[in-house]
Amino acid sequence: MQSVYMDNAATSYPKAPGVGEAMADYITNVGCNISRGGYQSAYDAAALALETREQLCRLVHGPSARNVIFTPGATHSLNYLIKGLLKPGDRVVTSPMEHNAVLRPLTQLQAQGVELAFFDCDNTGTLQLETAADKLTGAAAVVLTHASNVCGTILPLKEIGALCAERGIIFLVDGAQSVGVVPVDMAEMHIDGLGFPGHKGLLGPQGIGGMVVTDALAARLTPLVAGGTGSVSHELVMPDFLPDRFEAGTLNLPGIYGLHAALTYLEEQGEALHGREAKLAGHLWARMKEFEGMGLRVVGVDDLTKRTGVVSVDFLHADNGEMSFRLEQEYGIQTRCGLHCAPTAHQTLGTFPQGTVRFSVGPFTSFESIDYVQDAVYRLLLETGRAS
Numbered sequence: 001m002q003s004v005y006m007d008n009a010a011t012s013y014p015k016a017p018g019v020g021e022a023m024a025d026y027i028t029n030v031g032c033n034i035s036r037g038g039y040q041s042a043y044d045a046a047a048l049a050l051e052t053r054e055q056l057c058r059l060v061h062g063p064s065a066r067n068v069i070f071t072p073g074a075t076h077s078l079n080y081l082i083k084g085l086l087k088p089g090d091r092v093v094t095s096p097m098e099h100n101a102v103l104r105p106l107t108q109l110q111a112q113g114v115e116l117a118f119f120d121c122d123n124t125g126t127l128q129l130e131t132a133a134d135k136l137t138g139a140a141a142v143v144l145t146h147a148s149n150v151c152g153t154i155l156p157l158k159e160i161g162a163l164c165a166e167r168g169i170i171f172l173v174d175g176a177q178s179v180g181v182v183p184v185d186m187a188e189m190h191i192d193g194l195g196f197p198g199h200k201g202l203l204g205p206q207g208i209g210g211m212v213v214t215d216a217l218a219a220r221l222t223p224l225v226a227g228g229t230g231s232v233s234h235e236l237v238m239p240d241f242l243p244d245r246f247e248a249g250t251l252n253l254p255g256i257y258g259l260h261a262a263l264t265y266l267e268e269q270g271e272a273l274h275g276r277e278a279k280l281a282g283h284l285w286a287r288m289k290e291f292e293g294m295g296l297r298v299v300g301v302d303d304l305t306k307r308t309g310v311v312s313v314d315f316l317h318a319d320n321g322e323m324s325f326r327l328e329q330e331y332g333i334q335t336r337c338g339l340h341c342a343p344t345a346h347q348t349l350g351t352f353p354q355g356t357v358r359f360s361v362g363p364f365t366s367f368e369s370i371d372y373v374q375d376a377v378y379r380l381l382l383e384t385g386r387a388s
Contacts, residue, residue, distance in 0.1 A: 001332045004369045006270070009149055009177060009200070009310045009360035010336055015262065016157040016203035022261035023205060023254045030257075031251055035230030049256050053243070055263040060175075060194060061185040062212040067244045069211050071253050074176040075101040077195030077211035080246065081172050082106060082143060084221035085193075088113030095119045095127055095155065097148045102174055103344065106143065119144075119160075120347050123378040124155030124301045133163055141170040146178035150345045150356065151300030152281070152310030154182065155172040161190030162363040170217060176200060180266060181277065181308055192217040198255065205263035208255030211246075218242055225249070273363045280370065281309035288313055290357070295352045295381050299356060309365075312340075312349075312356035312376075318384045324357045331376040335359055 004011050032039070034046040053065040062068060071077045082105045085094055092109075098116050098213060110116045119135055120128040136142070142164050147154045157173060164171040171191045178184055179194075180201025186194060195213045198204035215220065220243050223238045226249035232239050239245050266273065281304070288311050289296045297314040301307050317322045324337035338355040339346050346352035359373060 001329075002369070003332045003334070004372060005334050006333050006359040006361070006365075006369075006373065008362035008365070009358060011196075011199045011206060012203045012362050014364055015125055015205065015266035018261040018265060019258045023079050023258040026254050026257040030253075033230075034058065034253065036221040037345050038048060044274060045253060048260055049251065049253070052256050052260040052263065054121070055260070055267065056210060056212065059184070059266075060179060060196075060212055061187050062194075063214055064185070065108045067212055067218070069243045069246045070214065070256065071195075071209050071211055072207055072252065073199070073209035074174065074195045074197040078102055078143075078174055079211055081195060081211060081213075081221070083109065084224050085141060085170060085172070085217070086114050090113075090118065091115040092141045093119060093135050093139045093141060094143045095145065096121050096348045097125050097127075097153065098143070098151055098153065098342065098344065099174065099176065100146065100341040100343075101176070103342075104161055111320050112181070120310065122298070123348065123350050125151050125155075125345065125349060126301055126306075127160070128157045129159055131344040132160060136163060136167055136169060139167075141172060141173070143172045145174040145176070146184065147182065147308045147310075148300070148345055149177050149310065149344070150340050150342050150351075150358070151192060151312050151349060152177075152360075153300045153310065157189045157191070161183050165190040165306045166232075167184070170220075177308055177310065181274070185214060186210075186214075193221075198262070202259065202262050203266065208252050208259050211325050213246075214240075215242075218245065221246070223248070250313040268361075277309055277361065277363045278304075278363075279348050280363075280365050280367065281307070281311070283367055284309065284311050284359060284361055284370045284373070288369050288377070290374070291377060291381060295384055296377070299351060303372045309361040310358060311360070312351070312358045314351050314354065314356050315380075317386070318356050318380070320354055323380055327357070327373075327376055328382060331372075333373055333376055 142335040175196040178197040198207040199206040287329040327333040
């Protein structure tokens with residue numbers, strides 16, 4: 001039996017070549033901290049951390065390398081952005097397509113007096129731009145995912161960002177499903193704060209991610225974590241300069257070394273890697289769409305230019321959890337089943353409470369494995385008595 005990994009939306013696998021080796025090299029041959037030691041290995045490690053910031057800044061067209069803040073991942077970044085900015089009485093607008101990394105912090109703040117409103121989205125996850133401007137009245141901030149982790153639908157960041165810029169509204173973006181997968185341009189999209197993980201589209205390790213903030217936003221954010229930075233140690237308040245203002249404590253240097261290797265690989269591969277992943281995504285979508293009318297529903301938009309490599313399906317005449325289990329047990333196909341930490345997205349898509357079976361490709365997925373997945377799904381549909 002084959003082993004087919006179809007859960008890249010949760011975490012990429014395999015990682016980029018050299019990631020594991022880079023992390024092991026740090027642990028085995030470097031081992032020191034940065035900003036704390038006056039010796040060469042510490043200076044070398046600091047230089048690599050700076051190079052990683054520069055790589056990330058280039059990737060998302062951020063303001064500068066110093067505006068790149070390392071965090072444990074997208075969830076931490078979004079909490080730092082959301083909770084560091086909003087206060088009781090503020091109005092914030094988001095979408096029903098958000099992951100709980102956005103919705104749970106916002107719900108916590110709502111209980112403290114922050115007003116929460118939602119853009120309109122249709123049952124494909126598409127944000128309705130014709131009503132968007134009206135939702136922004138009185139808003140202090142917008143928090144929006146770039147792409148749905150449930151169905152792969154890409155939301156119109158450029159258009160929403162322009163509306164925010166015209167009105168002086170802070171625009172925060174969850175880039176968990178987009179950074180490293182589709183183009184992200186903070187300047188063009190008018191993004192003030194961007195949170196992202198290292199372990200998904202960037203093909204790096206878990207436990208390392210970051211946020212990129214404009215100078216204007218950084219000045220308004222309250223640092224939620226305070227502590228040592230190795231700089232201005234005589235002061236009992238956090239430094240007022242970046243990135244130190246938001247990087248208290250010891251950084252995840254093994255993770256940064258791994259992320260540096262992944263970003264180096266992505267830069268070397270260029271658009272060819274993204275092009276291949278887009279073709280794989282289209283192939284997977286097309287194969288699953290062949291089963292509509294045969295007991296399977298494919299959720300999300302049909303326009304391939306407006307979706308990522310996430311394809312969620314709903315088995316209409318069988319339990320999705322059972323189908324996901326059988327795909328792995330009988331065919332070695334690893335998927336993600338359930339509500340994907342995004343209950344309101346499933347309510348919008350019409351797949352609540354049953355959830356979906358989610359397939360998600362990465363750049364190392366093969367076209368042959370997608371055809372194998374199609375055959376396995378077809379066989380399961382035959383056994384439910386609905387395919388022919």
